[in-house]
Amino acid sequence: MSLQSQSFKGDQKLEAAAVSDPGHIMMGAIGGHVSKIQRGLMQLDSAVISSLELGEAQYGISTANAVLAYKQKRNIINRSYQTQADNIVGKMTMTTIDNEIFIKESADPDFIFLSDRQKEIVKADWRRSKQMLDVALRRLQIVANTTSFGDLLVTPRTLALYDTKLKILNVFHINTFTSDDFPIPPGVLETLRHRFRGMTVMPEPSNSPVDSINFSILFRNFTQLRWSLEQKVRKEFYTQSTFKGEPLGYYAAFVDATNPADSTIRITRRYFDEVIVPTMDNRAVTLAHERAHTVFLANGHPGTGDQPFCVAPHMGDPNVHNADQALANPYCYEWLIYSLQPDYDPGRFKGPECGT
Numbered sequence: 001m002s003l004q005s006q007s008f009k010g011d012q013k014l015e016a017a018a019v020s021d022p023g024h025i026m027m028g029a030i031g032g033h034v035s036k037i038q039r040g041l042m043q044l045d046s047a048v049i050s051s052l053e054l055g056e057a058q059y060g061i062s063t064a065n066a067v068l069a070y071k072q073k074r075n076i077i078n079r080s081y082q083t084q085a086d087n088i089v090g091k092m093t094m095t096t097i098d099n100e101i102f103i104k105e106s107a108d109p110d111f112i113f114l115s116d117r118q119k120e121i122v123k124a125d126w127r128r129s130k131q132m133l134d135v136a137l138r139r140l141q142i143v144a145n146t147t148s149f150g151d152l153l154v155t156p157r158t159l160a161l162y163d164t165k166l167k168i169l170n171v172f173h174i175n176t177f178t179s180d181d182f183p184i185p186p187g188v189l190e191t192l193r194h195r196f197r198g199m200t201v202m203p204e205p206s207n208s209p210v211d212s213i214n215f216s217i218l219f220r221n222f223t224q225l226r227w228s229l230e231q232k233v234r235k236e237f238y239t240q241s242t243f244k245g246e247p248l249g250y251y252a253a254f255v256d257a258t259n260p261a262d263s264t265i266r267i268t269r270r271y272f273d274e275v276i277v278p279t280m281d282n283r284a285v286t287l288a289h290e291r292a293h294t295v296f297l298a299n300g301h302p303g304t305g306d307q308p309f310c311v312a313p314h315m316g317d318p319n320v321h322n323a324d325q326a327l328a329n330p331y332c333y334e335w336l337i338y339s340l341q342p343d344y345d346p347g348r349f350k351g352p353e354c355g356t
């Protein structure tokens with residue numbers, strides 16, 4: 001093998017292009033190797049390649065133009081038979097792209113095919129994800145201390161406590177209310193009714209050991225999820241419209257959940273599209289969601305399916321019916337983290353009635 005970069009090495013078609021003239025890659029080619037060339041050009045030169053060619057991994061006109069521009073910029077010309085650059089990926093081009101990418105990777109080995117600008121965004125989002133999880137964990141800690149197995153005898157009847165317990169109940173179907181929590185102070189109750197629209201009756205205290213056990217699992221899982229953000233995780237920019245033959249739909253990011261040994265978070269163009277993922281916090285919880293798939297071996301989204309609509313994070317999704325589903329559904333972690341942030345505004349979100 002002659003290619004050095006993680007991005008390219010071991011790909012037989014790219015290896016061939018680097019060493020043999022008949023192996024060159026040109027217009028009309030299609031497949032994973034073309035996608036890698038496209039992403040390499042986007043990473044290095046911010047090449048603009050049509051969505052269709054990216055989605056299909058097709059070496060069409062815009063890919064050919066990007067190759068030509070890359071070669072012209074670096075003066076890659078085979079003087080033995082030509083006087084100007086062409087739009088074919090031959091030995092010199094393949095080797096040059098590989099060298100440039102190899103240098104980029106040496107600086108940031110966990111980032112594959114992400115441009116410098118995209119890397120900075122993802123790194124900031126990752127830090128934000130840790131912060132958001134820290135906040136969520138502190139709030140779960142307060143609940144842990146006031147449940148039947150906790151060590152606080154007197155419940156601090158604060159708005160934050162009730163707010164946290166109601167979100168855990170709505171999103172995860174785990175009732176952490178104890179008799180110490182009642183009566184709810186009238187001022188607090190009024191605010192809760194306003195935040196949690198439609199909740200005219202507050203929950204009864206739970207005496208069920210199942211709730212205690214499920215809350216322990218939830219707390220352990222949040223701790224594990226937070227810790228998983230300290231691990232090295234490969235992030236790869238992904239532009240094809242399918243993965244292993246399956247259409248990707250509208251995913252901003254995804255992991256190969258059928259193969260938990262591969263924790264790579266694949267990030268699509270939608271991740272960087274502010275219409276689809278509007279804020280840093282949305283991206284940050286998306287990263288936590290992808291880690292949840294890997295660390296909890298969660299393959300799929302029980303209850304919600306892959307595209308939940310009209311969810312107000314603090315209300316949970318009406319299609320999730322029990323704690324077992326919720327604990328195995330990365331969306332539920334995403335919603336709880338999001339809704340526990342201090343600047344979360346419940347009024348911004350439409351309720352489960354949306355779309356009816």
Ligand SMILES: [Zn+2]
Nearest residue numbers: 289293301330
């Ligand atoms: Zn998911």
